[in-house]
Amino acid sequence: MEKWIDVDLLKDYPEAADEMVKNALDTCTNQVKNNLPEFEEHFPPANSEGNFYPPDINTDWTSGFWTGEVWLAYEDAANPEDKALFERAGKKQADSFLERINIRHYIDHHDMGFLYIPSCVAAYRLLGYENGREAALKAADQLVSRYRPEGKYIQAWGEMWARDNARLIIDCMLNVPLLYWASEETKDGHYADIARNHILTTMKYVIRDDDSTWHTIFFDPDSGEFSHGATCQGYKDASAWARGQAWGIYGTAIAYKNTGDKEYIKYFERVSKYFLSHLPKDLCPYWDLCFGDGDEAEQPRDSSSAAIAICGFLEMSKYLDEEKSAYYTSVARKLMHSLIENYQVKDKAISNGQLLHGTYARKTPYNTCKNRGVDECVIWGDYFFMEALTRLVRPDWKMYW
Numbered sequence: 001m002e003k004w005i006d007v008d009l010l011k012d013y014p015e016a017a018d019e020m021v022k023n024a025l026d027t028c029t030n031q032v033k034n035n036l037p038e039f040e041e042h043f044p045p046a047n048s049e050g051n052f053y054p055p056d057i058n059t060d061w062t063s064g065f066w067t068g069e070v071w072l073a074y075e076d077a078a079n080p081e082d083k084a085l086f087e088r089a090g091k092k093q094a095d096s097f098l099e100r101i102n103i104r105h106y107i108d109h110h111d112m113g114f115l116y117i118p119s120c121v122a123a124y125r126l127l128g129y130e131n132g133r134e135a136a137l138k139a140a141d142q143l144v145s146r147y148r149p150e151g152k153y154i155q156a157w158g159e160m161w162a163r164d165n166a167r168l169i170i171d172c173m174l175n176v177p178l179l180y181w182a183s184e185e186t187k188d189g190h191y192a193d194i195a196r197n198h199i200l201t202t203m204k205y206v207i208r209d210d211d212s213t214w215h216t217i218f219f220d221p222d223s224g225e226f227s228h229g230a231t232c233q234g235y236k237d238a239s240a241w242a243r244g245q246a247w248g249i250y251g252t253a254i255a256y257k258n259t260g261d262k263e264y265i266k267y268f269e270r271v272s273k274y275f276l277s278h279l280p281k282d283l284c285p286y287w288d289l290c291f292g293d294g295d296e297a298e299q300p301r302d303s304s305s306a307a308i309a310i311c312g313f314l315e316m317s318k319y320l321d322e323e324k325s326a327y328y329t330s331v332a333r334k335l336m337h338s339l340i341e342n343y344q345v346k347d348k349a350i351s352n353g354q355l356l357h358g359t360y361a362r363k364t365p366y367n368t369c370k371n372r373g374v375d376e377c378v379i380w381g382d383y384f385f386m387e388a389l390t391r392l393v394r395p396d397w398k399m400y401w
Contacts, residue, residue, distance in 0.1 A: 003291070021340070024344055025393050026076065028076075029072075029078075029082075031345065031352070032069050032086070047358070047360045072386045091123065094119055097132075101138045111175060114175060116135060137186065146160060151224030154175070170202065170214065170247045171247050176195040180258045233362070235364050240278070242275075249268065249313070253316035254315065280293045300375040302357075307355060313335075332388070343357055358381040
């Protein structure tokens, strides 16, 4: 049995048609509405437990994705009553993010973009909500505070300047758009300069010769010189963590949007080709791309990686020539067909999430994470699935990132 599909055979896969996509988005919007009584003043944690999210407080690095779902539901709402319902909830949650940054509650990390773009930047873009703007600008300042000039990168985790914390991770490609937004909003080029430096450093080291990606890059804490690549959440250092590869796809597309540097198109094509050539037959990746068909008895999928990649394919397709644009749009619709058919939550009795069979972190003898959210809904998967559907329903959608 072959582990992965022949990429040339992708042309034979069905695409998600417009009606299928719109019905799927409306199902997501109804699920958000169903969840609001429990999650208007509370937040889902990063992953479900038995496919159901319990209510939690605004603490984790993932809380912004739920508010992002609320804003996507606001945009999709079919009537003024629902729109008002989502607006009230979204504003209330944006206020929670303003309080969080003001009291500095669990913000000493690089995930300011994940927290504040789909929640507060979205609130400001959609409604001109000033509390959202204030919170997001403060979050941008917090992200800037983690910049290490000796290596020209934003430190990912842990105490600043601690010698063993001199590292970046590929996920941050989706955090630095907050700095481009802040630069545009304030006319202060310092934010954009740091974003550009971080992306250049990431791209210099994170893509390997075979076009797979490192999860994390370590630097000499004194000189800032490259030390080595490693994984935290992939199967092992030499393998390709599926979600990291997907961050690379979407991250390079956004980097091109913000810079116009054609090198990012080349990076995008490289990481996309590797991702697509390591998909199993149903087009939803395993949690690490070293696994494929035949590994299903022991290894879980990560549906969130497919959702993130779809967003990247659709974003970059806006900037490519007609032939390449059509290719990546078609690929996005093929992956989406599988997600809707096989992974979407269609019955609230099964789950209060949106997308089944995600994986937060899978422990192996070769990585440094702990088991968490294995074969569960993960909140970023729910969000990016809903964003991808929104992009397909409304090609002129104004992205939050």
